[in-house]
Amino acid sequence: MPGTLYIFxxxxxxxxxxxxxxxxxxLATVQPAARVVFACSSRPIDxxxxxxxxxxxxxxxxxxLPRGLRGWGGFLASVAASWRLARRLxxxxxxxxxxxxxxxxxxxxxCLAARTLLVxxxxxxxxxxxxxxxxxxxxxxALSADWQVLHLTGPxxxxxxxxxxCGSTVHHVAMEFCERMELAYAAADVAxxxxxxxxxxxxxxxxxxxxxxxYPYHRDRQQWLNAEELVSAGAALAVEDKxxxxxxxxxxxxxxxPLLSDRRRLEAMRQASAGRERAGAAEAIARWLARG
Numbered sequence: 001m002p003g004t005l006y007i008f009x010x011x012x013x014x015x016x017x018x019x020x021x022x023x024x025x026x027l028a029t030v031q032p033a034a035r036v037v038f039a040c041s042s043r044p045i046d047x048x049x050x051x052x053x054x055x056x057x058x059x060x061x062x063x064x065l066p067r068g069l070r071g072w073g074g075f076l077a078s079v080a081a082s083w084r085l086a087r088r089l090x091x092x093x094x095x096x097x098x099x100x101x102x103x104x105x106x107x108x109x110x111c112l113a114a115r116t117l118l119v120x121x122x123x124x125x126x127x128x129x130x131x132x133x134x135x136x137x138x139x140x141x142a143l144s145a146d147w148q149v150l151h152l153t154g155p156x157x158x159x160x161x162x163x164x165x166c167g168s169t170v171h172h173v174a175m176e177f178c179e180r181m182e183l184a185y186a187a188a189d190v191a192x193x194x195x196x197x198x199x200x201x202x203x204x205x206x207x208x209x210x211x212x213x214x215y216p217y218h219r220d221r222q223q224w225l226n227a228e229e230l231v232s233a234g235a236a237l238a239v240e241d242k243x244x245x246x247x248x249x250x251x252x253x254x255x256x257x258p259l260l261s262d263r264r265r266l267e268a269m270r271q272a273s274a275g276r277e278r279a280g281a282a283e284a285i286a287r288w289l290a291r292g
Contacts, residue, residue: 003096004033007089009109010101011040012064017049020101024055039089041105060085064104082108090114091145096171114148114171117260118188118208123177125154126194128241128248129213133192134164135249136257143260144170150187152178182206190259190266192252195227195238204230205277209269211256213248216241235272 008024010016017040024036035056040046042059050057062082066075086108090098098113100106117140121129130153133140140147148171153161158176165172178184185191185206193199195212203210210230214223230236237259239251259266 004031005035005037005093005095007037007039007093007095007098007109007113008101009039009086009098009113010103010106011038011046011050012043012103012105014045014049016101016103016106017046020099021049021053023099037089037093037095039086039105039109041103046105058085058089060105060108062105062108079108083112086112094171114146115189115260116187117147117149118184118191118193119149119151120191120193120199121152121154121157122194122196122199123154125157125176126213126215127157128216128243128245129192129194130154130157130161130164131245132213132248132252134161135245136252137165137168137170139253139257141169143257144168147260149173150184151175152184190256192256195223197226200226200230201278203236204273207235207270207273209259209266209273210236211252211259212236212238213241214238216243229276230273233272233276235269235276 006027008020010020017038020038027034027036037056037058038046038050039058039060040050042061046057046059060082061078063071063075063078066072089109090112098109100110119129119133121127130151133149133151140149151161151165151172151174153174153176155176158174161174165174181202185202185208188208191203191208191210193210193212195214200212212223212227212231214221214227224238227236227238231238237255239248239255242248242251259269
């Protein structure tokens with residue numbers, strides 16, 4: 001089932017489950033081999049709605065927030081038990097994706113689902129980034145229960161990157177180019193990329209923490225200047241592109257890998273981006289041109 005299994009997490013009401021069943025039905029037409037496991041609540045309504053279906057159902061012991069102090073002991077015990085169950089589900093099933101359905105029953109699995117490292121080799125396909133990440137394969141495999149990789153290889157580099165990751169335990173999705181970058185940024189928890197002006201601006205707007213590997217061949221080191229504001233603000237890190245895969249991998253082991261095990265630092269970096277975007281820049285430029 002690897003690559004075809006999905007966990008739909010949530011429940012507790014028909015409003016959470018019925019739309020999910022519609023999605024599962026459409027998923028079966030798009031991907032006939034798809035299998036859906038519902039990690040739902042233990043309420044009778046979940047059993048009533050899901051029992052007639054062919055989907056696997058895993059009720060979770062988690063309860064909704066108590067209204068009074070008396071219920072907090074049982075609530076916390078239910079959260080701990082559901083957290084352990086969610087870890088086992090994700091470890092054993094290794095789903096292709098997790099869909100959060102909303103409600104209190106969505107929390108354990110969605111919070112523990114794999115996070116996404118977005119690797120962007122740029123529109124020119126930076127081989128140094130692609131090869132540095134390939135040199136980190138064993139390191140990322142050690143984190144494969146918690147992290148997946150969305151890898152934008154650049155033109156002409158897709159086959160090489162796919163070959164380097166063939167057989168890996170990391171859920172690694174490679175594409176030459178992404179037409180909907182807003183979706184890639186929405187999925188990303190951290191990015192590894194060059195520091196072109198457009199990329200830096202997009203990261204500032206989306207708040208995605210980043211590790212920059214600026215283009216090493218500009219005499220004026222312009223990409224380092226591009227990255228400076230986010231790096232100074234604590235929203236990003238920057239490492240030198242040493243043009244050698246092993247050397248670059250070593251730098252990333254010191255800069256990138258610690259971030260993958262530090263949720264608090266990633267959240268602090270995300271918060272550090274707040275307010276640094278320049279909203280309405282295109283309109284401002286257009287108005288400036290029109291005034292000229």
